[in-house]
Amino acid sequence: MKKKLLLSAAALAVATLALSACTGAGGGPGGDAGEPVIDGTLTVALNEDPGNLLRHVNSSATLSYVYPWAYEAPVYFDADGQAQGWLAESWEETPTSLQFTIKEGVKCEDGSDLTAETVANNYRWILDPANGSSFVGLVIPPDAVIEHDEAARTVTLTTETPNSFLLPSIGIHPIYCQGALDDPDSVASATNGTGLYKLTEAVQGDHYTFERKDDYDWAPEGGVDGSTPGAPKSVVLRIIENPSTRANLLLSGELNVSAVQGPDEDRVAASADAIIEWPLVTGGFAYSQAEGQATADEQVRIALTKALDLDALMRVQTADKGERATRLAVLAPQICQYDAATTNLPSYDPEEAAAMLDELGWTVGADGTREKDGEKLTLNFAWNTRWPETSATAEMIAQQWGEIGVEVAQEGSDYAIFNEKIRAENAASDLDVIWIASNYSVPSVLTAFLSGPTPPTGNNFAAISNPDFDALVAETTQFTGADACGAWEDAEAEMYASADYVPFAMRPDVTYANGVEAKIPDMYSSFILVD
Known part of the structure; x- marks a missing residue:
C-alpha cells in the first residue's frame, strides 16, 4: 500500500529572500487518510546544497527547505493570511513597535529553556554589525531597539522609523537557541533549535538527516508533536540537482516530496499531486x-x-x-x-x-x-x-x-x-x-x-x-x-x-508529492506518514 503524508498546522511559515525563493502558498488535494505509519522515514529532494545552516547569515532560498525542520518562529501565517501563535502565545503591533509574549515550557535541542532573553538575543545578534547578518533591513529594521522582560516573558522591538509590516517581517524569522548565538560556527552544519527535529547527519552536497525529538510537546494548536502517531522518525533531505532525476525518483516513489520545474513538470503534474503552489x-x-x-x-x-x-x-x-x-x-x-x-x-x-x-x-x-x-x-x-x-x-x-x-x-x-x-x-x-x-x-x-x-x-x-x-x-x-x-x-x-x-x-x-495529502494548506515541515 502506498504511503501518504498529511501536513499539520505547525509547519513552515518562513521568509525566503535574496534573489529567489522556495516558499509559497496553496494546498494539495484532499482525501481519506489511512493508518499512521509509526516511525517511518520521509524523503524530500533539494535542488542544491543549502550552505551554512545559520539563517541569520544565509538568505539562500534552498535553506528555506532545511531550517524549518529544526527551528521555529514566534508566529506563522495560516491559509487566510492570518497570524497564528507558534513560539509566541500573543503579540501586539503598531507601526513603530512589536511585542511578543513567549510561551513557557519550550526546550532547546541542547536541553536549555527557551527564554524571552534568547528570543531577544536573536534580534540583537542580527543587528550587531560584527556578525555580518544578511537580514539587517530585510527583517530587522536597522534602527530597532530590542528589550526583554524575563518575568513577563516579553520581547519588545521599537523603531524610530515606522514600518507597516513588522509582524510578517520579523514574526516568521526562525529563532536559534542561545548556544547557537554564542558559537555560530556550531550550527553551520548542525542544529540547535526548538523544532520537532534535530539534525543528526550532514553530508554536504549529498544529504541531511533529521531525527524526531520525542519529548517535543509544545506544538501550536493542531500541530504535530513527538508523540503524534505517524510523525516521521527520520527526515532525509537529499540533494538532487538534476530536475529530470528528481522527477523520476518522485514518480518511482523513491522521493516523497520534491519541487519540479522545467520540461519535466508536465509529466510530473500528470501523475503526482501538487501539494504546494506558490x-x-x-x-x-x-x-x-x-x-x-x-x-x-x-x-x-x-x-x-x-x-x-x-x-x-x-x-x-x-x-x-x-x-x-x-x-x-x-x-x-x-x-x-x-x-x-x-x-x-x-x-x-x-x-x-x-x-x-x-x-x-x-x-x-x-x-x-x-x-x-x-x-x-x-x-x-x-x-x-x-x-x-x-x-x-x-x-x-x-x-x-x-x-x-x-x-x-x-x-x-x-x-x-x-x-x-x-x-x-x-x-x-x-x-x-x-x-x-x-x-x-x-x-x-x-x-x-x-x-x-x-x-x-x-x-x-x-x-x-x-x-x-x-x-x-x-x-x-x-x-x-x-x-x-x-x-x-x-x-x-x-x-x-x-x-x-x-x-x-x-x-x-510547485511542490509535488507522490501519495501526499495536505491536511492544512500553507504548511510544509510537519508531516504525518500514513498508509
Whole structure:
C-alpha cells in the first residue's frame, strides 16, 4: 500500500529572500487518510546544497527547505493570511513597535529553556554589525531597539522609523537557541533549535538527516508533536540537482516530496499531486545607478527597457507557465494585491528606444555598437542559474539590446558565485545590470534591495537612488498591514516608471508529492506518514 503524508498546522511559515525563493502558498488535494505509519522515514529532494545552516547569515532560498525542520518562529501565517501563535502565545503591533509574549515550557535541542532573553538575543545578534547578518533591513529594521522582560516573558522591538509590516517581517524569522548565538560556527552544519527535529547527519552536497525529538510537546494548536502517531522518525533531505532525476525518483516513489520545474513538470503534474503552489517572481533585473555608469541616467534606463519585449521574455522565463510580474511582493500570505508593474514600466518600442539613445548621444559606431565620447555602451549583465530558463532569457535580453546597438557582456553563474559577486564592495561600478528576483510577502522587506546602503553594509546591489520613491515609501509607514497597500502601490509605480527595477515574470513554484495529502494548506515541515 502506498504511503501518504498529511501536513499539520505547525509547519513552515518562513521568509525566503535574496534573489529567489522556495516558499509559497496553496494546498494539495484532499482525501481519506489511512493508518499512521509509526516511525517511518520521509524523503524530500533539494535542488542544491543549502550552505551554512545559520539563517541569520544565509538568505539562500534552498535553506528555506532545511531550517524549518529544526527551528521555529514566534508566529506563522495560516491559509487566510492570518497570524497564528507558534513560539509566541500573543503579540501586539503598531507601526513603530512589536511585542511578543513567549510561551513557557519550550526546550532547546541542547536541553536549555527557551527564554524571552534568547528570543531577544536573536534580534540583537542580527543587528550587531560584527556578525555580518544578511537580514539587517530585510527583517530587522536597522534602527530597532530590542528589550526583554524575563518575568513577563516579553520581547519588545521599537523603531524610530515606522514600518507597516513588522509582524510578517520579523514574526516568521526562525529563532536559534542561545548556544547557537554564542558559537555560530556550531550550527553551520548542525542544529540547535526548538523544532520537532534535530539534525543528526550532514553530508554536504549529498544529504541531511533529521531525527524526531520525542519529548517535543509544545506544538501550536493542531500541530504535530513527538508523540503524534505517524510523525516521521527520520527526515532525509537529499540533494538532487538534476530536475529530470528528481522527477523520476518522485514518480518511482523513491522521493516523497520534491519541487519540479522545467520540461519535466508536465509529466510530473500528470501523475503526482501538487501539494504546494506558490507564486514567485522569477524574472527581473535592476540597472546600476553607481556614479559613472551609463545606466545611472534615467532616460538611458527607460530606453533600454523599451527595447525589451517583456511579454516575450516572460514566456521564455516561465516556460509558458507564468505571467507578467505585477508588484514587488507576490509571496503568500499576500497582504497586498495590486498591479503596479505592468501598468507603469516603459512599454515595448524598440524604434523609440533607439531614437532616445541617439538623442542622448549614444550613437551607433562603425562596428554597430553605440558609443558616446569614445565609450562603448556595453552592459555587464550578472544573472544566476536558479531557474533553468534564465540562461535562455538572458540570451534573449542580449539579443534584443543588440538589435538597437547595445553590447552585452554576460556574467551568468551559479547562486553562490553570483551572490558573492553582487555583494562585493563597489559591485555596482563593475556591473550594469543585476538579476533580482526576490520574493517575500510584504514589499517593505524588498526595498532593501532597491534603496539604502550598498554592500557590504547594505543590500542595495545596484546602488539605486530614487528620492521620489523613498518619499512615497515614507508615506506608507503611517499605516499598518493591509491599510498600507494603496500607498505602496503609489511608491512602486514611481520606481517602475523610472525603470529602476524591472520585474517581468512570475510563475507558480510547485511542490509535488507522490501519495501526499495536505491536511492544512500553507504548511510544509510537519508531516504525518500514513498508509
